[in-house]
Amino acid sequence: MKNSKVLVTGATGFIAYNLIKELISLGAEVIGLDIVPFIGSRIEKLDVEFFQLDLLNEEKVREVINKTAPDYVVHLAASIERDPKLIGAIVKNNFEMSLNVFNALLDKPIKKIVSIGSADVYGNNAPPFTEETKPMPTSAYGLSKVLISELCSLYSRIHALPIIEIRPFLVYGQGQTNNQFIPYFIKECLKGNEVDLTPGDQTKDFVYVGDLINAIILALESDKTGVYNVCSGKEVKIKDVSSLIKELCKSNSNINFGARPYRKGDGMHFFGSNEKIKRELGWIPKTSLSEGLKIAIAWQKANS
Numbered sequence: 001m002k003n004s005k006v007l008v009t010g011a012t013g014f015i016a017y018n019l020i021k022e023l024i025s026l027g028a029e030v031i032g033l034d035i036v037p038f039i040g041s042r043i044e045k046l047d048v049e050f051f052q053l054d055l056l057n058e059e060k061v062r063e064v065i066n067k068t069a070p071d072y073v074v075h076l077a078a079s080i081e082r083d084p085k086l087i088g089a090i091v092k093n094n095f096e097m098s099l100n101v102f103n104a105l106l107d108k109p110i111k112k113i114v115s116i117g118s119a120d121v122y123g124n125n126a127p128p129f130t131e132e133t134k135p136m137p138t139s140a141y142g143l144s145k146v147l148i149s150e151l152c153s154l155y156s157r158i159h160a161l162p163i164i165e166i167r168p169f170l171v172y173g174q175g176q177t178n179n180q181f182i183p184y185f186i187k188e189c190l191k192g193n194e195v196d197l198t199p200g201d202q203t204k205d206f207v208y209v210g211d212l213i214n215a216i217i218l219a220l221e222s223d224k225t226g227v228y229n230v231c232s233g234k235e236v237k238i239k240d241v242s243s244l245i246k247e248l249c250k251s252n253s254n255i256n257f258g259a260r261p262y263r264k265g266d267g268m269h270f271f272g273s274n275e276k277i278k279r280e281l282g283w284i285p286k287t288s289l290s291e292g293l294k295i296a297i298a299w300q301k302a303n304s
């Protein structure tokens with residue numbers, strides 16, 4: 001990565017923040033693209049050549065890519081909105097952003113494109129999910145990721161574009177501020193708030209952001225294309241991760257398991273297989289759930 005130009009879309013987001021720090025420490029030159037302004041963002045103190053733009057603007061995307069001539073691209077930008085009423089907009093926007101980025105790279109001497117997919121493509125299928133598992137999304141977001149995955153496969157076949165898809169499961173860690181379960185629950189525990197949850201017997205597969213960043217770097221450096229799950233390979237009950245977070249936060253919060261119904265459409269078991277990425281890219285998840293949660297909690301304490 002040293003002295004390479006790496007363009008990162010969705011540059012002010014949670015995963016990009018962690019990726020960009022690592023790329024800079026490896027000696028890469030980073031170009032960041034996001035619709036969100038640089039000033040006031042997570043990455044404002046990092047050494048990044050930043051372009052504020054909407055990736056739905058095909059002409060602007062092409063202009064920036066022509067101007068900056070990256071060696072590598074990591075495409076992270078997406079709307080992670082799951083509102084079923086917005087199905088058309090979510091699917092269209094996520095797909096179109098990816099199409100604009102890949103189209104602008106078609107005639108370029110690009111070394112590698114890492115497209116970030118999502119385990120939401122597996123939805124209600126039977127775990128453990130392998131890369132061969134048939135997609136069965138339960139949200140517009142999941143459907144958009146299925147279509148983007150097909151686009152990656154098509155462009156790598158018909159245009160020989162060197163695209164690899166990294167498909168993370170539930171990512172958590174420092175810098176995460178949205179309302180996904182782990183950051184939400186940490187915030188509530190640190191405030192000592194009472195929290196209403198489902199009975200908590202449903203399982204998820206959590207992966208620490210630092211381990212995901214290692215996977216992205218391995219993917220950038222490899223000559224592989226295709227799809228690679230990034231997950232722990234272990235299923236953890238929401239009940240158990242909640243108790244662990246409460247304990248690590250030394251919180252007095254009352255947790256009311258069963259006060260809320262399970263989310264409609266959610267399956268009870270959700271976990272993946274990481275055999276392919278271990279075998280072909282030599283990746284291993286190094287951070288245990290409790291180690292990763294300690295880092296996420298410390299970050300949350302220092303930043304709230």
Ligand SMILES: NC(=O)c1ccc[n+]([C@@H]2O[C@H](COP(=O)([O-])OP(=O)(O)OC[C@H]3O[C@@H](n4cnc5c(N)ncnc54)[C@H](O)[C@@H]3O)[C@@H](O)[C@H]2O)c1
Nearest residue numbers: 010012013014015034035054055076077078118168170171
């Ligand atoms: N966080 C997770 O648990 C997780 C799990 C699996 C996959 N992913 C994927 O990883 C990627 C990054 O996720 P994240 O958690 O960092 O989310 P995030 O919301 O923090 O980052 C996404 C970024 O994309 C930008 N963006 C959205 N629409 C844009 C547009 N039209 N033009 C320019 N920029 C735009 C946003 O402003 C944001 O900064 C996404 O593709 C997401 O689907 C995340």
